[in-house]
Amino acid sequence: xxxxxxxxxxxxxxxxxxxxxxxxxxxxxxxxxxxxxxxxxxxxxxxxxxxxxxxxxxxxxxxxxxxxxxxxxxxxxxxxxxxxxxxxxxxxxxxxxxxxxxxxxxxxxxxxxxxxxxxxxxxxxxxxxxxxxxxxxxxxxxxxxxxxxxxxxxxxxxxxxxxxxxxxxxxxxxxxxxxxxxxxxxxxxxxxxxxxxxxxxxxxxxxxxxxxxxxxxxxxxxxxxxxxxxxxxxxxxxxxxxxxxxxxxxxxxxxxxxxxxxxxxxxxxxxxxxxxxxxxxxxxxxxxxxxxxxxxxxxxxxxxxxxxxxxxxxxxxxxxxxxxxxxxxxxxxxxxxxxxxxxxxxxxxxxxxxxxxxxxxxxxxxxxxxxxxxxxxxx
Amino acid sequence: xxxxxxxxxxxxxxxxxxxxxxxxxxxxxxxxxxxxxxxxxxxxxxxxxxxxxxxxxxxxxxxxxxxxxxxxxxxxxxxxxxxxxxxxxxxxxxxxxxxxxxxxxxxxxxxxxxxxxxxxxxxxxxxxxxxxxxxxxxxxxxxxxxxxxxxxxxxxxxxxxxxxxxxxxxxxxxxxxxxxxxxxxxxxxxxxxxxxxxxxxxxxxxxxxxxxxxxxxxxxxxxxxxxxxxxxxxxxxxxxxxxxxxxxx
Numbered sequence: 057x058x059x060x061x062x063x064x065x066x067x068x069x070x071x072x073x074x075x076x077x078x079x080x081x082x083x084x085x086x087x088x089x090x091x092x093x094x095x096x097x098x099x100x101x102x103x104x105x106x107x108x109x110x111x112x113x114x115x116x117x118x119x120x121x122x123x124x125x126x127x128x129x130x131x132x133x134x135x136x137x138x139x140x141x142x143x144x145x146x147x148x149x150x151x152x153x154x155x156x157x158x159x160x161x162x163x164x165x166x167x168x169x170x171x172x173x174x175x176x177x178x179x180x181x182x183x184x185x186x187x188x189x190x191x192x193x194x195x196x197x198x199x200x201x202x203x204x205x206x207x208x209x210x211x212x213x214x215x216x217x218x219x220x221x222x223x224x225x226x227x228x229x230x231x232x233x234x235x236x237x238x239x240x241x242x243x244x245x246x247x248x249x250x251x252x253x254x255x256x257x258x259x260x261x262x263x264x265x266x267x268x269x270x271x272x273x274x275x276x277x278x279x280x281x282x283x284x285x286x287x288x289x290x291x292x293x294x295x296x297x298x299x300x301x302x303x304x305x306x307x308x309x310x311x312x313x314x315x316x317x318x319x320x321x322x323x324x325x326x327x328x329x330x331x332x333x334x335x336x337x338x339x340x341x342x343x344x345x346x347x348x349x350x351x352x353x354x355x356x357x358x359x360x361x362x363x364x365x366x367x368x369x370x371x372x373x374x375x376x377x378x379x380x381x382x383x384x385x386x387x388x389x390x391x392x393x394x395x396x397x398x399x400x401x402x403x404x405x406x407x408x409x410x411x412x413x414x415x416x417x418x419x420x421x422x423x424x425x426x427x428x429x430x431x432x433x434x435x
Numbered sequence: 436x437x438x439x440x441x442x443x444x445x446x447x448x449x450x451x452x453x454x455x456x457x458x459x460x461x462x463x464x465x466x467x468x469x470x471x472x473x474x475x476x477x478x479x480x481x482x483x484x485x486x487x488x489x490x491x492x493x494x495x496x497x498x499x500x501x502x503x504x505x506x507x508x509x510x511x512x513x514x515x516x517x518x519x520x521x522x523x524x525x526x527x528x529x530x531x532x533x534x535x536x537x538x539x540x541x542x543x544x545x546x547x548x549x550x551x552x553x554x555x556x557x558x559x560x561x562x563x564x565x566x567x568x569x570x571x572x573x574x575x576x577x578x579x580x581x582x583x584x585x586x587x588x589x590x591x592x593x594x595x596x597x598x599x600x601x602x603x604x605x606x607x608x609x610x611x612x613x614x615x616x617x618x619x620x621x622x623x624x625x626x627x628x629x630x631x632x633x634x635x636x637x638x639x640x641x642x643x644x645x646x647x648x649x650x651x652x653x654x655x656x657x658x659x660x661x662x663x664x665x666x667x668x669x670x671x672x673x674x675x676x677x678x679x680x681x682x683x684x
Contacts, residue, residue: 063507067514067628074622104625117625 061122068108068123072130075103079135084400086137086261090253092217093138093261101172105131105142110150114166121358125303129351132307133314136410137261139304140417141175144213147300148418149176149222152293153240156280161240165220177218177243178297179209179267180290186210187423189224189290190233194269196225203227203239203279205247205272211417215265216250219243223269224290227283236286240278247272258409295368297418299357302374305382305414306351312389312407313343319393319402336392343385350378369431375414376424382411436492436584436606438481439546441537441563442512443471443527443555444505452557454653461557461653470508472620473552475515477610479617481550482516484584492584494518496546500527500536506636514623514631525641530562532646537563538570539642547606548589553578553613564611574608580615 061069079096086093100106109124110116124146132139150169153176154162168174185191194207205225209215221241228235241248251266280289317340320331330336357370386408390397397404415421446452447467455462470478478497485492497512498521499505509520523540527533541549549571551564568575580599581592591610592599623631665673677684 063510064628064632066507067511067623067631068625070511071622071624071628102624103622104627108625112629117629119625119629 061126065120065123065126068119069126069130071103072105072127073133075099075105076131076134079131079138083135083137083261084403084406086135087258087406088260088400090255090260092263093135093141096135096138097141097172097175100138100142104170106145106172106175107150107166107170109146110154110166110170114154114162115170116150116166117170121299121361122355125299125354125358128300128303129307129310129354132304132410133311135261136304136308136407136413137259139307140213140259140262141217143297143300143304144178145169145176147297148178148293149220151296152178152222152238152280152289155292156238156285156289157240158277160277161280165240169220174219175214175217176220176222177212177214178293179212179215179221179223179241180294181209181211183208183210183266187420190236190287192224192226192236194223194225195229196223196227196237196239196274198227199273201276203237203274203276205239205241205269205274207269209267209269211254212265212267213262213417215267216253216263221267222280222293223274224286227286231284233287234284236290237283238280238286238289239274240280241272241274245272245274256413258406258411258413294418295371296361298371298375298424299354299361299367301414301418302350302354302357302371302378305375305378305411306347306354308407308411308414309343309347309350309378309382309385312386312404312411313340313347315402315404315407316340316343316389316392319396323394330392339388339392343388346381346385350374350381353377369428372419372424372427372431375419376421376428379411379414379421382414383408386411436547437494437496437545438484438492439541439544439549440474440478440481440495440497440512440517441549441551441567442474442478442497442499442508443552443557444468444499444501444508445471445555445557448472448556453655458652458654459650468505468508470512470620471552471555471557473554473556473613473616474550475512475552475620476614476617477550477552477612478512478515478517479620480582480612481548482621483617484582485516490584496521498523498537498540500525500533500641502526509636510631511623513634513636514627515621516623516627517634519635519637522636522638523641524638528646529648530560530566531648532644534563534566534570535644536641537567539644540639541571545607549573549607549609550582551609551611553611564609568609571609574604575611576602576604576608577611579610579612582610582612582616 104117107116108119112118196203196205223239223241227237247270249268254264320336323330353374357367357374360367389404396402447469453462481495495517496519497517500523523536554561578594579591580594583590590603
């Protein structure tokens with residue numbers, strides 16, 4: 057048992073922390089205007105965060121999951137909109153491509169993605185298929201040497217900015233989820249259009265769109281894995297993505313906690329600092345315990361992944377616990393700030409809005425309970 | 436051209452510094468160590484010069500005097516972009532001792548430019564650069580806030596009262612740099628962190644020497660007095676407080 061981070065992991069965490077200081081300068085304004093963080097994403101790419109867990113063979117950093125999760129936590133401490141762009145790009149798209157793509161697909165797509173020249177998006181959710189991902193209405197009709205894709209995808213992070221889509225679509229409806237395929241699709245293919253930027257509650261500066269496909273031709277060689285592998289591919293990608301979102305939830309909570317802690321030592325009420333009132337001190341203690349619990353779940357899931365052990369159960373547990381914890385902790389941070397917590401200037405209301413999304417995307421809290429209970433009851 | 440940056444390993448500027456109970460040392464528990472901010476800016480400027488088109492800088496070396504605990508700080512400098520690092524394996528006891536050790540380690544290494552931060556953010560000695568120049572018998576230029584290289588000529592700005600002066604010099608020399616030398620420190624990239632694993636970090640034994648001074652005791656500054664607000668209308672209370680509580684009138 058070793059709870060020490062390596063020097064390299066510490067250095068990566070510090071680099072992410074230094075980077076996140078720059079996000080702080082305009083995060084409130086970008087959130088208010090729902091403005092895409094283009095210059096920050098450019099720097100994120102220059103620093104190598106957009107390919108950090110990809111193998112050096114394809115131009116990536118070859119870092120372990122723990123380093124990546126530490127970086128996710130640090131960036132989410134300040135700005136989850138930037139963190140989610142990084143998460144989808146790394147955990148769902150790049151990791152999925154590297155693990156299941158053909159050598160040709162990897163050579164073609166990954167090198168320009170790790171440099172940030174091309175951003176990746178993962179297109180699974182549909183207007184009527186969110187949690188029930190088996191009910192894909194988007195079709196990928198087999199036309200011999202290409203697939204003809206039709207349908208609509210919803211809630212797509214980086215929907216308009218991404219150049220590389222991984223699209224989950226149904227090829228053989230009669231086979232239900234065994235008929236689903238995952239296709240690499242060029243965003244600029246004829247027949248693709250993006251809906252309006254979604255006016256979200258939180259993480260407003262990441263660009264979330266619906267994406268419409270009308271007779272989009274996708275070459276056969278862009279299919280990931282065997283015919284019908286798409287659903288398994290999506291579930292495997294999400295298994296890894298979940299730890300990343302759990303780390304994001306820990307970061308959001310940590311950011312709110314630090315602000316609440318510092319505020320409690322500055323603000324006076326009834327003649328003393330509010331941190332000296334037991335009601336506030338106990339809140340801080342509860343928040344710290346919950347964050348630490350969630351962080352340990354996240355790191356254990358990451359450790360299992362890095363050591364080639366099954367991590368599905370832990371990643372679902374981490375996502376479930378961390379997301380619920382983040383909403384509780386951020387809500388308490390707003391409470392500690394009182395009226396100041398309810399205005400934008402103090403950040404905590406934004407962090408609370410961001411926390412809510414971690415209970416919903418990449419598998420709702422309810423879906424995580426299905427995953428955990430099925431694994432528990434399997435044998 | 437070869438550039439040497441003398442690096443000091445200092446507590447993070449946000450760390451709350453406190454003496455140990457016996458006041459004989461600084462309590463190092465929970466201290467987060469960083470590159471001294473002025474040294475980090477010096478490194479940043481050196482890297483900018485190396486990255487510039489037509490640069491003739493072949494190597495940037497970072498050096499520190501310190502025990503093994505300082506190695507993460509040197510690794511960070513390597514991750515940021517330094518080519519190699521040297522650690523003189525001794526605790527930096529005072530300015531004289533540290534400058535002497537650096538001079539001994541550097542002699543015969545033919546560095547063209549040696550950069551030192553104007554002071555370290557922990558002990559604020561502000562003496563090392565000057566001593567080092569003297570030990571090495573090199574010109575020493577203090578308060579440098581800008582440094583450019585044109586061919587073999589180096590032009591620097593020196594901060595002086597009411598403005599700055601421009602100084603030209605030839606290499607080799609020691610520059611004691613301050614704020615302005617570079618805009619902001621670089622964040623190490625993932626590639627840099629990965630490459631830092633394999634860059635040389637050479638440990639050299641200290642030369643025989645004794646410090647000229649020793650620390651006797653450390654004390655924290657007195658805590659700031661609480662601020663008491665008095666209503667502008669209530670002059671009587673103000674007079675009363677100044678007279679009876681603060682006892683200054």
